[in-house]
Amino acid sequence: xxxxxxxxxxxxxxxxxxxxxxxxxxxxxxxxxxxxxxxxxxxxxxxxxxxxxxxxxxxxxxxxxxxxxxxxxxxxxxxxxxxxxxxxxxxxxxxxxxxxxxxxxxxxxxxxxxxxxxxxxxxxxxxxxxxxxxxxxxxxxxxxxxxxxxxxxxxxxxxxxxxxxxxxxxxxxxxxxxxxxxxxxxxxxxxxxxxxxxxxxxxxxxxxxxxxxxxxxxxxxxxxxxxxxxxxxxxxxxxxxxxxxxxxxxxxxxxxxxxxxxxxxxxxxxxxxxxxxxxxxxxxxxxxxxxxxxxxxxxxxxxxxxxxxxxxxxxxxx
Numbered sequence: 001x002x003x004x005x006x007x008x009x010x011x012x013x014x015x016x017x018x019x020x021x022x023x024x025x026x027x028x029x030x031x032x033x034x035x036x037x038x039x040x041x042x043x044x045x046x047x048x049x050x051x052x053x054x055x056x057x058x059x060x061x062x063x064x065x066x067x068x069x070x071x072x073x074x075x076x077x078x079x080x081x082x083x084x085x086x087x088x089x090x091x092x093x094x095x096x097x098x099x100x101x102x103x104x105x106x107x108x109x110x111x112x113x114x115x116x117x118x119x120x121x122x123x124x125x126x127x128x129x130x131x132x133x134x135x136x137x138x139x140x141x142x143x144x145x146x147x148x149x150x151x152x153x154x155x156x157x158x159x160x161x162x163x164x165x166x167x168x169x170x171x172x173x174x175x176x177x178x179x180x181x182x183x184x185x186x187x188x189x190x191x192x193x194x195x196x197x198x199x200x201x202x203x204x205x206x207x208x209x210x211x212x213x214x215x216x217x218x219x220x221x222x223x224x225x226x227x228x229x230x231x232x233x234x235x236x237x238x239x240x241x242x243x244x245x246x247x248x249x250x251x252x253x254x255x256x257x258x259x260x261x262x263x264x265x266x267x268x269x270x271x272x273x274x275x276x277x278x279x280x281x282x283x284x285x286x287x288x289x290x291x292x293x294x295x296x297x298x299x300x301x302x303x304x305x306x307x308x309x310x311x312x313x314x315x316x317x318x
Contacts, residue, residue, distance in 0.1 A: 034246075037150070115301070131291070135289060135312075154246040159240040179199075181281055201247070227275060249285050
């Protein structure tokens with residue numbers, strides 16, 4: 001496959017008139033922590049600057065969420081910073097590419113993620129499925145990061161020109177975290193405390209003019225989730241090119257979501273929402289990951305997503 005160099009291109013002007021998330025531009029929330037605050041954790045994350053960066057797929061990939069098959073040996077990057085999840089397989093195409101124009105000034109490499117068979121290879125489901133690309137945080141650190149240390153994660157995502165997006169209405173990409181809390185669950189007449197893992201984050205959804213019958217394509221973020229556990233429509237995407245996304249997890253158990261176009265550092269003004277997803281109070285940050293989504297028809301490749309400079313931070317105790 002040729003190296004992918006994608007030019008920057010904005011969505012049509014009429015795209016700018018769409019409604020935005022009610023919380024967009026809301027006043028600061030007491031206790032929020034802007035992602036990127038504190039000490040960078042050198043052991044995890046990736047800037048993809050190693051010229052020999054490689055992902056070893058170790059096929060077949062996992063499809064445990066569909067048919068119970070947990071895959072082969074499990075895919076893993078040569079630098080041991082990324083791995084295949086046990087529930088769903090890794091993207092079909094994972095490759096270091098030259099950093100697209102407009103990235104961070106010193107960046108020479110970024111990572112391309114694409115998929116064709118997001119379900120069971122050779123047995124298309126004709127339903128939207130997803131692959132997972134997971135950053136190894138928990139294992140490399142020997143455990144999770146407690147929220148009293150205000151962990152946060154920042155990533156840069158390159159959105160390709162509109163004509164390179166898969167022309168399908170629905171989710172195409174996601175940036176998410178795996179976090180834990182402690183909940184009570186009933187077992188017979190007893191109620192026991194147990195650890196519950198959940199996965200807040202933000203999806204990118206495309207709205208194809210072919211499906212919507214509008215004169216233009218559009219896209220927006222979908223936030224996961226509010227206190228009821230429901231997703232909701234977030235900010236419109238008004239331009240392609242580089243975006244900076246972040247999430248932070250504060251001592252009060254909230255998850256804070258940040259979005260801004262470009263590659264500059266996030267600020268308090270970039271917060272788009274703060275929630276207790278599913279009404280849970282987050283206790284520990286385990287890792288973050290990306291989803292690549294397709295209709296799993298055996299013919300259509302996903303949108304070519306590129307990520308770069310994935311960083312985890314925490315605030316040291318005094």
